[in-house]
Amino acid sequence: MARLAGKTAIVTGGASGIGESSVCLFADHGANVVIADLDAAKGQALARSLGKAGLFVQTDVSSSEQVQRLVAKTVEAFGRVDIMFNNAGVVLDGQPIIDFSEDAFDRTIAINLKGVFLGMKYAIREMISSGGGSVINTASIAGVLGYAGQCAYGASKGGVLQLSRHVATEVAAYGIRVNCICPGGVLTPLVFARRPGVAESEIAEQFANANPMRRAGLPIDIAHAALWLASDESTFVTGQTVTVDGGRTTSVYRGPSPDLLSSADPAADGRSADHLAPGKKDLR
Ligand SMILES: NC(=O)c1ccc[n+]([C@@H]2O[C@H](COP(=O)([O-])OP(=O)(O)OC[C@H]3O[C@@H](n4cnc5c(N)ncnc54)[C@H](O)[C@@H]3O)[C@@H](O)[C@H]2O)c1
Numbered sequence: 001m002a003r004l005a006g007k008t009a010i011v012t013g014g015a016s017g018i019g020e021s022s023v024c025l026f027a028d029h030g031a032n033v034v035i036a037d038l039d040a041a042k043g044q045a046l047a048r049s050l051g052k053a054g055l056f057v058q059t060d061v062s063s064s065e066q067v068q069r070l071v072a073k074t075v076e077a078f079g080r081v082d083i084m085f086n087n088a089g090v091v092l093d094g095q096p097i098i099d100f101s102e103d104a105f106d107r108t109i110a111i112n113l114k115g116v117f118l119g120m121k122y123a124i125r126e127m128i129s130s131g132g133g134s135v136i137n138t139a140s141i142a143g144v145l146g147y148a149g150q151c152a153y154g155a156s157k158g159g160v161l162q163l164s165r166h167v168a169t170e171v172a173a174y175g176i177r178v179n180c181i182c183p184g185g186v187l188t189p190l191v192f193a194r195r196p197g198v199a200e201s202e203i204a205e206q207f208a209n210a211n212p213m214r215r216a217g218l219p220i221d222i223a224h225a226a227l228w229l230a231s232d233e234s235t236f237v238t239g240q241t242v243t244v245d246g247g248r249t250t251s252v253y254r255g256p257s258p259d260l261l262s263s264a265d266p267a268a269d270g271r272s273a274d275h276l277a278p279g280k281k282d283l284r
Contacts, residue, residue, distance in 0.1 A: 002030030003231040008078040013088030015042035017188030021219035061115030071122040084123035086116040087138040094149040112156035132175030141184035168239035177238040184245025186217035211246035
């Protein structure tokens, strides 16, 4: 079933990873898709693969002029904007705050947070005149948890979550919905680039060991959540966050335990379950 038939979507950061997977899934479901990215080679190739349903517009999401041009080009090509997926993002620097460069902080906020602000500002204008739409913003589990070395990234993503709630409230009366996705631990070029020299299989294993589902996330896992938020199946959902992280943020999971793998109740086969409650003895 084509769940986005007749709709036009913009996907920022659409040339790679989560964005690329979403572009393909949206197009498979009948949407016209505009790929907005800095990477012209990958973006153009992907747009070509979609035929008449695809368009690439080279865009830096931190530039007001370029985002306005992106929306104008979309309307020129396809007549409307039904879905705005503000997904482009970067992770820069990675130092503790005392060494974190101001340039990296400013650039992170400009792309990850202001980019989402600009995408909403200009796409929502079009959606108001065409009678509605769905905005999806990519945040991160780093927007709700603390990670050493990620102060700018975490602040930008926390900002995306709260920005989205406010805008959702403002535009609901126009039939426009604004929701976020919080991915966690997804295998994309972004995470591979941050660990040069580490095998992709090792990264996949590390990610798998950080959540109770015991597998790494894949771009298509996020794309499916985006498809649902983009589609008419979610028309009563706004101001919400869909977290797609294999259960990482809702558990106190501490990694795979041989006891847990062999038995649901470690005490049942005579072994102590004390290791499941560190510090328990201290509380007696
Ligand atoms: N991969 C993960 O584990 C993970 C987890 C949580 C959140 N996210 C978020 O998901 C989103 C997509 O990331 P990904 O993992 O697919 O990364 P990716 O690097 O594969 O894709 C990001 C894309 O954004 C583009 N981009 C970067 N700066 C841009 C700019 N200024 N203007 C336009 N495009 C720009 C890049 O060229 C790239 O094509 C990001 O917002 C990221 O923060 C990823």
